[in-house]
Amino acid sequence: MKYKPADNIQDLQYFGEFGGVNPSISDSSTYTFLSAKTMFDTFEGNSEGCYLYSRHSSPSNLYLGEALAAMEGTETANVAASGMGAITSTLLQLCQAGDHIVSSRTVYGGTYAFMKNFIPKFNIKTSFVDITNLESVEAAITKNTKVLYCESVSNPLLEVADLEALAKIAKKHQLTFVVDNTFSPLSISPKELGADVVIHSLTKFINGSSDTVGGVTCGSQDFINALRSVNDGANMLLGPTMDSMRAASVLKNLRTLHIRIKQHSHNAMFLAKKFQEDGLRTVYPGLKTHPGHETFKKMMNEDYGFGGLLTVDVGSLDKANALMELMQEKNLGYLAVSLGFYKTLFSAPGSSTSSEIPIEEQEEMGLSNGLIRFSIGLDNDIERTYKMMKSCMAEVGIMDEEMV
Numbered sequence: 001m002k003y004k005p006a007d008n009i010q011d012l013q014y015f016g017e018f019g020g021v022n023p024s025i026s027d028s029s030t031y032t033f034l035s036a037k038t039m040f041d042t043f044e045g046n047s048e049g050c051y052l053y054s055r056h057s058s059p060s061n062l063y064l065g066e067a068l069a070a071m072e073g074t075e076t077a078n079v080a081a082s083g084m085g086a087i088t089s090t091l092l093q094l095c096q097a098g099d100h101i102v103s104s105r106t107v108y109g110g111t112y113a114f115m116k117n118f119i120p121k122f123n124i125k126t127s128f129v130d131i132t133n134l135e136s137v138e139a140a141i142t143k144n145t146k147v148l149y150c151e152s153v154s155n156p157l158l159e160v161a162d163l164e165a166l167a168k169i170a171k172k173h174q175l176t177f178v179v180d181n182t183f184s185p186l187s188i189s190p191k192e193l194g195a196d197v198v199i200h201s202l203t204k205f206i207n208g209s210s211d212t213v214g215g216v217t218c219g220s221q222d223f224i225n226a227l228r229s230v231n232d233g234a235n236m237l238l239g240p241t242m243d244s245m246r247a248a249s250v251l252k253n254l255r256t257l258h259i260r261i262k263q264h265s266h267n268a269m270f271l272a273k274k275f276q277e278d279g280l281r282t283v284y285p286g287l288k289t290h291p292g293h294e295t296f297k298k299m300m301n302e303d304y305g306f307g308g309l310l311t312v313d314v315g316s317l318d319k320a321n322a323l324m325e326l327m328q329e330k331n332l333g334y335l336a337v338s339l340g341f342y343k344t345l346f347s348a349p350g351s352s353t354s355s356e357i358p359i360e361e362q363e364e365m366g367l368s369n370g371l372i373r374f375s376i377g378l379d380n381d382i383e384r385t386y387k388m389m390k391s392c393m394a395e396v397g398i399m400d401e402e403m404v
Contacts, residue, residue, distance in 0.1 A: 003192050003301055005185075006258035008070040014063055025248045026051075026059040056228065056236065060244035064251045065216065068206075071254075072181070072198045073191045074218040078227050078235055079247060083182065083201025084110050085240025086215030090197060091115075091147065093227050093234040094176050097123040100144040102175075104131035104161065105361070106154035109349075111180070115149075131161045132292065134169065141173050148175045152190060153183040153296075156349035156373045157366060158283050158309060160292025163299060167194020183339075186261050187304040188296075197223065205308065205340035207250045208260055214242050214250055258304065260378060264340070265305025267385075268376040272310045274386050278399060281313040308376045309339060314398045317369040320348045322396040324372065332388055339375030344385075349373050 017024035031051040033039040038050060051058060061079050069077040080086040091114070095101065103115055105128035115126040127140040131150045141148075148170045150161045163179060170177035171194070178197040179190040185205050190198045200206055202214035217227060217235075227235040265286070272284035285296045286306030296306060314320050324335045324346050333344030349371060362368075379385045393399040 003073065003189050004303075005071045005073070005189055005301065006303070008073070009067055009254060009257070012067055012070055022248070022252065023060070023063050026054075026244050028058070028244075029054045054244065055239055055241045056230070058244050058247075060247040060251075061242055064242075064247040064254075067251055067254055068200070068202075068216045069218050071185070072218040073189055074198060075221045076224045077216050077218040078224045079202070079242045079250075080215040080217065080235060081240040081242050082213045083108075083180075083199070083203060083215035084114070085235075085238075086199050086201075086217045087111055087180065088114055089227060089234040089238055089240060090178060090199060090217050091119070091124075091149070092122075092238070093223075094147050094178070095119070095124045098144060099124050099146045100142050101126040101147045101149055102137060102140045102145055103128055103148075104150040104154060104159070105129060106131070106157045106159050106367075107149075107151055107180070108155045108182075131166070132159055134162070134165055137166065138169050138173075141169075141175070145173065145175060147178055149178045149180075151180040151183065152188045152299075153285060153307060153309070155183060156311065156371070158183075158285060158290075158292075158311060160285055160290075160296045160299075162295050163188070163190050163193035163195060170194070170196070183309055184307050186258060187265070187301060187307055188299050189301060191218070193299055196220070202250050203340075204338060205261060205264070206257060207253050208257065208340050208342070209253060210338060210341045212246045212249055214246060215240070260340075260342075261304045261308070263378045264308030264376055267379055267382045268308045268310050268374075269306060270382045271374070271376060271386055271389070274390075275310075275312055278390070280393075280399070282310060283312075284310040310374050310376065311371055312374065313368055313371045314393075315370045317348060319396060319398055320370050320372050323392060323398060324348070326392045326396055327389060330388055330392060332385060332392070333377060339373075341375065342378045344377040344379070345375040346372055 014023040016022055030053050065077040065079050103126050129136045129140045153160055167177050176196045179195040180199045181190050182201045182204050198218040200216050202216055227233050230236055269286045272282050272287055275282040328335045336345045337347050
């Protein structure tokens with residue numbers, strides 16, 4: 001594809017209050033007015049460029065939102081205090097009592113729990129389907145369905161959604177197609193493939209330093225205005241407001257995202273190939289053996305690779321835990337959830353980030369308790385990393401000693 005999201009970020013240029021190369025941080029919760037009428041007009045949404053209260057918006061949050069909208073190719077965007085803040089506000093804005101959602105069965109555990117356990121309280125139901133089976137997706141749609149929801153690359157199984165095909169189904173049935181693109185920023189541009197709304201957890205690759213929690217909803221001006229409405233906007237009324245200091249920090253880190261994603265992808269591809277050659281059960285969209293490899297290839301912005309996530313199934317939770325503990329001891333990374341950090345992060349999702357999903361449903365979708373999810377870091381010498389990981393695997397009995 002010819003879409004160049006990093007160029008859109010590069011072309012943005014902001015000036016600080018005193019000519020600084022970084023925009024000034026709006027460290028205020030409330031803003032003053034020179035006239036009472038302007039305050040009234042701002043409350044009514046009729047005063048462009050005026051700020052009232054930071055839960056509504058702030059200059060720092062708008063700067064970040066504009067940059068993320070440029071990256072995803074949407075008209076605008078609204079940042080939130082977390083990825084879940086963006087997801088929940090978006091779905092509650094799109095659905096009301098009696099409505100129905102069709103979602104991928106392999107989504108982040110928090111998203112799954114929200115759809116499965118929380119919104120049924122408001123009489124909003126969800127059908128979870130194999131998102132790679134287009135016939136199953138379409139068969140799940142009812143007269144009450146309002147939203148088709150998926151992740152570009154699913155958490156944690158790394159299934160690849162055919163966004164173009166799903167967008168056609170959504171359009172055919174007049175659904176809003178919402179895509180969580182957290183695992184594949186820059187690599188995949190869902191809006192270009194037909195998505196209506198694109199969500200990210202900014203906590204992960206986009207920020208990249210594991211020091212900030214944040215989220216964003218990218219979409220049309222009309223939809224983002226609806227989210228921000230003082231009368232019935234889910235983001236406005238639920239209040240998942242991002243702090244201005246954090247928004248400024250994420251904006252600075254966004255500028256290096258293209259460099260980091262390329263290195264994450266390069267390192268993940270190297271390790272995935274090596275692990276597969278060693279006979280380990282390895283899943284990575286960049287491998288030709290991955291069921292979604294060709295789908296990813298046709299959607300991807302080639303400069304940025306297949307992403308920084310891979311999984312290895314080591315057979316049992318005991319072996320997974322032993323390996324992760326040893327790798328952490330050897331300074332190869334951290335036994336931690338989340339992703340996109342400069343160091344490799346590893347976890348067993350069945351007992352962590354996907355633990356909200358019942359065991360029987362984990363088994364049905366192919367999530368074994370021996371599965372380790374790796375968020376591969378920015379290691380300069382990835383061959384050295386591989387040799388050290390291989391030695392750890394041999395030490396805990398996952399790999400034969402003679403292979404090391």
